[in-house]
Amino acid sequence: MLKVAIIGTGAIADAHIHAYLKFQKRCKIVAFSDIYVEKARKKAEKFQLDIKLYEDYQEMIAREDIDLVSVCTPPYTHAEIAVNSMDNGKHVLVEKPMASSLEECDRMIASASSNKKILSVVAQNRFTTPMMKLKKILETELMGPVVHTQVDSYWWRGHSYYDLWWRGTWEKEGGGCTLNHAVHHIDIFQWMNGMPDEVTSVISNTSHDNAEVEDISIAIAKYKNGSLAQITSSVVHHGEEQQLIFQGKNARVSAPWKVVASRSKENGFPVPDYDLSNQIDETYKEIPDLEFEGHSGQIDNLLNAINNGTEVLVDGEQGRNTLELITAIYESATLGKTISLPLSANSMFYTRNGILDNAPKFYEKKTAIEGFAKNEITSGGN
Incomplete structure (x- = not known):
């Protein structure tokens, strides 16, 4: 039974949670981390999960019992979190885009190789x-x-x-x-x-x-x-x-x-x-x-890779x-x-x-609110 932790509990985290819950005989969600710990608490309540919550993700990934981490944070944080997680012995599934620069991608790929861990980049389509x-x-x-x-x-x-x-x-x-x-x-x-x-x-x-x-x-x-x-x-x-x-x-x-x-x-x-x-x-x-599509299909592919030593369809090189x-x-x-x-x-x-x-800056960023009243996303047309 693989133990899973999720870092970042915004809207996209729901897709990961739904997917992991489809495979309860193969994995179990044991922890959430978010800089807004109250958001993490509400997410756990929404899915009726009795899990440990962390404000500091580094405290969470220090746990030896966690096998796999989903990174669902803003892109500029992906490289640091992914590398730290793999350095702590975790496999990593990181949301798109893989990182905010190619140099960060290369560090993530190098960490996966040196730690002999799987790095998979979300490409659910x-x-x-x-x-x-x-x-x-x-x-x-x-x-x-x-x-x-x-x-x-x-x-x-x-x-x-x-x-x-x-x-x-x-x-x-x-x-x-x-x-x-x-x-x-x-x-x-x-x-x-x-x-x-x-x-x-x-x-x-x-x-x-x-x-x-x-x-x-x-x-x-x-x-x-x-x-x-x-x-x-x-x-x-x-x-x-x-x-x-x-x-x-x-x-x-x-x-x-x-x-x-x-x-x-x-x-x-x-x-x-x-x-x-x-x-x-x-x-x-x-x-x-x-049989399984979207995030569920990718997480099924990742769980198989961890358990059976097979290749993931979307690895770090593909994400890069x-x-x-x-x-x-x-x-x-x-x-x-x-x-x-x-x-x-x-x-x-x-x-x-x-x-x-x-990079060209078309306009100045004028507003920076912490969250919207309704934390939901749409997935477009086709």
């Missing part, structure tokens, strides 16, 4: 039936080589969203919608399509003058084979439609699921290729649904890849030029200090 099926369809190569990818991470957040004390600053949130909303779609994009070779981007803040960070970004990624990808990250899109579209030489597939295949007439104009589209669609339908692509988007927009990947330690955005010194 990978653990959904539509995304897993789409990944397997791409692996069949029925659609041919990918020539273009469209990543639309459209969200909408009101002006007051950035009033929360840690949001809307480069120092505490680490970035805007590209880092904290589109991270899910960017993660799935690089997982399915691999890392590009270069990125060109622009960022802006159109609707939130109480935040330093961007509320929209548009990036173009390019691969060695000439394939292009366009990535739009936003918290200004009403309707919150989100999609990933992969255009292959033979067919188009996407999440939400849709398949279209074309073949050429003699004059080069298209005619539907129903045989291929039906074949791809039937293959998609034959792929079994996942996603942050590296996001960092390249920020660096390109800041410098106004194309950025080549991989980024080196000489990148101006490699360290947290480099980000703070160079």
Whole structure:
């Protein structure tokens, strides 16, 4: 029976708690830590958990009986908490984004390696039936080589969203919608399509003058084979439609699921290729649904890895890849030029200090409230 502790008891912690409670024969939540211990107490009462509460997470992770820690705190704290937890012999599941800089990611990965502990980064959207099926369809190569990818991470957040004390600053949130909303779609994009070779981007803040960070970004990624990808990250899109579209030489597939295949007439104009589209669609339908999805799917994967010595689907390297692509988007927009990947330690955005010194500040953070009356989140469209 693995014993679990959760650090940070804000809204996202609920997803972790619900997931762990699904696997009560394999794990048990024994402790919460939060700088606002009363918040932790209310969370424990909400889930009817008789557990130990801590204001200082370091006192909690000093316990020898804790095996696994979920880190659900603001991004700028992830590296310190994760490294300290692994140094204290704990496996770590850290919320997205993995950290606020690549240098911090590298320290986290090094700690996991030296302590022989598992570090997993939350990417719960990978653990959904539509995304897993789409990944397997791409692996069949029925659609041919990918020539273009469209990543639309459209969200909408009101002006007051950035009033929360840690949001809307480069120092505490680490970035805007590209880092904290589109991270899910960017993660799935690089997982399915691999890392590009270069990125060109622009960022802006159109609707939130109480935040330093961007509320929209548009990036173009390019691969060695000439394939292009366009990535739009936003918290200004009403309707919150989100999609990933992969255009292959033979067919188009996407999440939400849709398949279209074309073949050429003699004059080069298209005619539907129903045989291929039906074949791809039937293959998609034959792929079994996942037993557990979202955070539950990822925590199931993590528990299996700890108990059976298997690999996690989203390790520190995968989490770092996603942050590296996001960092390249920020660096390109800041410098106004194309950025080549991989980024080196000489990148101006490699360290947290480099980000703070160079990232554009669109507006001054004007409000810093400690919490909202209703501590709830929405998960967008698709």
